[in-house]
Amino acid sequence: MLKKFTVKSTRRSEFIDITPSVEETIRASGVRNGIAVIHVFHTSAAITINENADPDVATDLEGFMAKLIPHESDFRHAEGNSDAHVKSSLFGPSITLIVEDGAPALGTWQAVYLVDWDGPRTRQYAVKVLAD
Amino acid sequence: MLKKFTVKSTRRSEFIDITPSVEETIRASGVRNGIAVIHVFHTSAAITINENADPDVATDLEGFMAKLIPHESDFRHAEGNSDAHVKSSLFGPSITLIVEDGAPALGTWQAVYLVDWDGPRTRQYAVKVLAD
Amino acid sequence: MLKKFTVKSTRRSEFIDITPSVEETIRASGVRNGIAVIHVFHTSAAITINENADPDVATDLEGFMAKLIPHESDFRHAEGNSDAHVKSSLFGPSITLIVEDGAPALGTWQAVYLVDWDGPRTRQYAVKVLAD
Numbered sequence: 150m151l152k153k154f155t156v157k158s159t160r161r162s163e164f165i166d167i168t169p170s171v172e173e174t175i176r177a178s179g180v181r182n183g184i185a186v187i188h189v190f191h192t193s194a195a196i197t198i199n200e201n202a203d204p205d206v207a208t209d210l211e212g213f214m215a216k217l218i219p220h221e222s223d224f225r226h227a228e229g230n231s232d233a234h235v236k237s238s239l240f241g242p243s244i245t246l247i248v249e250d251g252a253p254a255l256g257t258w259q260a261v262y263l264v265d266w267d268g269p270r271t272r273q274y275a276v277k278v279l280a281d
Numbered sequence: 282m283l284k285k286f287t288v289k290s291t292r293r294s295e296f297i298d299i300t301p302s303v304e305e306t307i308r309a310s311g312v313r314n315g316i317a318v319i320h321v322f323h324t325s326a327a328i329t330i331n332e333n334a335d336p337d338v339a340t341d342l343e344g345f346m347a348k349l350i351p352h353e354s355d356f357r358h359a360e361g362n363s364d365a366h367v368k369s370s371l372f373g374p375s376i377t378l379i380v381e382d383g384a385p386a387l388g389t390w391q392a393v394y395l396v397d398w399d400g401p402r403t404r405q406y407a408v409k410v411l412a413d
Numbered sequence: 414m415l416k417k418f419t420v421k422s423t424r425r426s427e428f429i430d431i432t433p434s435v436e437e438t439i440r441a442s443g444v445r446n447g448i449a450v451i452h453v454f455h456t457s458a459a460i461t462i463n464e465n466a467d468p469d470v471a472t473d474l475e476g477f478m479a480k481l482i483p484h485e486s487d488f489r490h491a492e493g494n495s496d497a498h499v500k501s502s503l504f505g506p507s508i509t510l511i512v513e514d515g516a517p518a519l520g521t522w523q524a525v526y527l528v529d530w531d532g533p534r535t536r537q538y539a540v541k542v543l544a545d
Contacts, residue, residue: 314415315543316450316541316543329502329505330456330502330506330507331456331498331501331502332456332498335490335491335492337488337489337490337491337495338456338490338495338498340489341488341489341490341495341498341499342495342498342499342502344487344488345482345486345488345499346499349481349482371503372502372503372505373505376505376506376507377450377507377509378450378452378507379450379452379539379541381415386452386454386539386541387454388453388454388455388456388537389454390455390456391454391455391456391506411543413543413544
């Protein structure tokens, strides 16, 4: 099963929790055991896993990455978003999860995030489920 | 086949070679050709591949990452381990390997590491094997 | 289906577009829907996805990563390429793609790159295709 989703970010750098859409796609697929691949179709956005309990964690991640890779670095690319391209390769465009008993095998504090590094924009991603 | 493992780190930042557990899970699965997904169930630890020949490589990686993302940065998250959350998203929580002839397809110097960025702790990870 | 490829880099740090080899392997496999895993067999090279339209993006990525993780940092590893090992774990050794209708599901601007962080060298990678 392959499902495609659209989300809208509201600011330049934003972590959007997409775990519910992953869980729902796995449920709809009927797959009990296998894997799920989540892929974002952009080069200035990423898919990552991080903590969902304390919203300060995502705020810290956004803040630290902005200092580490400043928006206004000495870049050539005319669109002025090369920092977003760097961050996207560092976090990666996809995550592969294990599916166990019809749900993603995640730790207690793990959530799946689409990270927009160059919002606000409309972003598309896909969830693919493969059975054993 | 899905197998879960527990490892204990002995210091704050530590690379633990988990390649033998990956090889053993593939062997036990009987799968000759397919893929294996290794996933860590924490948001302050990661799974990566790097060199296993010279232990200085892991030491260099730990040391450089500590300088790049200092423990005592200007973070909000009250637990004081936001640097570990950043490093975990940068390295990633999982790796997908190719399985060939009943073994992980790795280069001569490649080993699979669980990296604890916020030890010493007890950490859990899983290895999932899928046949072609 | 599993296919192995060799590429040669021509300078220390280089992004090599390997998307055609991924597309060709999927076509040759006859798989219409599933996934593809691309894995590089070295610890000083990586697989990533980034923009293919403007060559300045790859130039910016190489340039920024060289500043972020300098070649001549205070490293122990005697080969003098620890910066390449750090960059390789940050970008990651593999990418898993969704296969849809016999082709990799990629966004308009997404290309798959083998990144050599310690060239010029001959590098090997594999593309594995799994059907649903």
